[in-house]
Amino acid sequence: MTAAGFDGVERRGLMFVLSSPSGAGKTTLSRMLLEREPGLKMSVSATTRAMRPGEVEGRDYYFVDKPKFEQMVEQGELLEWATVFDNLYGTPRAPVEAALSAGQDVLFDIDWQGTQQLHQKASIDVVRVFILPPSADDLEKRLHTRAQDSDEVIRGRMSRATHELSHWAEYDYIVVNHNVDDAFAEVQSILKAERLKRERRIGLTEFVRKLQRQLEK
Numbered sequence: 001m002t003a004a005g006f007d008g009v010e011r012r013g014l015m016f017v018l019s020s021p022s023g024a025g026k027t028t029l030s031r032m033l034l035e036r037e038p039g040l041k042m043s044v045s046a047t048t049r050a051m052r053p054g055e056v057e058g059r060d061y062y063f064v065d066k067p068k069f070e071q072m073v074e075q076g077e078l079l080e081w082a083t084v085f086d087n088l089y090g091t092p093r094a095p096v097e098a099a100l101s102a103g104q105d106v107l108f109d110i111d112w113q114g115t116q117q118l119h120q121k122a123s124i125d126v127v128r129v130f131i132l133p134p135s136a137d138d139l140e141k142r143l144h145t146r147a148q149d150s151d152e153v154i155r156g157r158m159s160r161a162t163h164e165l166s167h168w169a170e171y172d173y174i175v176v177n178h179n180v181d182d183a184f185a186e187v188q189s190i191l192k193a194e195r196l197k198r199e200r201r202i203g204l205t206e207f208v209r210k211l212q213r214q215l216e217k
C-alpha cells in the first residue's frame with residue numbers, strides 16, 4: 001500500500017470518503033477531484049437501485065439485482081454495504097485493495113453507515129469529509145435541478161436528509177457547498193494536507209536519514 005509523493009517520499013495510500021445528504025454535491029465534487037487529482041481512483045459501488053438517465057454501468061455504479069447483491073455479500077466480495085432509500089449499496093473489495101496496493105488513493109461516495117464500517121476496518125487510512133448544503137431550500141432546489149428523480153423520490157430524499165445530517169459529527173472535515181468552486185478548493189486542500197501527514201509517509205525516516213548524512217559531510 002505505498003505511493004511515491006511528488007517529492008519522492010514513499011507513503012501509504014489513503015481512503016478519501018465524501019458523504020452528504022442526497023443533492024448536496026458529492027457527485028459533482030467527486031468528478032472534479034477525479035479530473036484534477038492524478039493518483040486518485042473512484043471506488044465504483046454496486047447497487048440495486050434503478051439506473052438514472054445519463055448514468056453509465058461501471059462508471060457510476062454496477063447495477064445489479066437483489067439476488068446478485070446478496071450473493072456478493074455472502075461471498076465476502078463487499079468491503080462494506082448498507083441499505084439506503086430501500087435499496088442496497090456496497091463497495092466491491094477487490095478494486096479497492098488493488099488500487100491501494102498499486103499506490104493509488106481511493107475516493108468513496110458512500111453514506112454514514114458505510115463510512116463507519118470502513119473506519120472500523122482501516123481507521124488510520126480513512127479520511128472522512130461531510131458536505132453540507134447551504135440551506136434546506138438550496139438542497140431541494142438542487143434535487144429538482146438535477147431533474148433525475150420524481151417528486152415522490154425527492155420528498156423521500158429530503159426527509160432522509162435530516163437523518164443523514166445527524167451523523168455530521170462522525171466526520172473529520174465539514175465543507176459547506178455554497179459555491180462549487182470554493183467547495184472544491186476546500187476538498188482539494190483536505191486531500192493535499194492529508195497526503196502530507198507524517199504517519200502516512202513511511203519513506204520519511206529514510207529520507208531524513210539521508211539528509212542527515214548529507215549534512216554531516
Ligand SMILES: Nc1nc2c(ncn2[C@@H]2O[C@H](COP(=O)(O)OP(=O)(O)O)[C@@H](O)[C@H]2O)c(=O)[nH]1
Pocket residue numbers: 019020021022023026027045046049080081082084089090091109110111112113114115
Ligand atoms: N454504504 C454505502 N453507501 C453508498 C454506496 N454507494 C452509494 N452510497 C450512498 O447511497 C446514497 C444514495 O446514492 P444515490 O442513489 O446515488 O443518490 P445521491 O445521494 O443522489 O448520490 C448516497 O448517500 C451515497 O453516498 C456504497 O457502496 N455503500
Ligand SMILES: Nc1ncnc2c1ncn2[C@@H]1O[C@H](COP(=O)(O)OP(=O)(O)O)[C@@H](O)[C@H]1O
Pocket residue numbers: 020021022023024025026027028029142143145146177178179180181183
Ligand atoms: N454549489 C452548488 N451550487 C448549485 N448547484 C450545485 C452545487 N453543487 C452541486 N450542484 C448541483 O446540485 C445537483 C445535485 O448535486 P450532486 O453532485 O448530484 O449531489 P449528490 O451526489 O450529493 O446527490 C446537481 O444538479 C449539481 O449540478
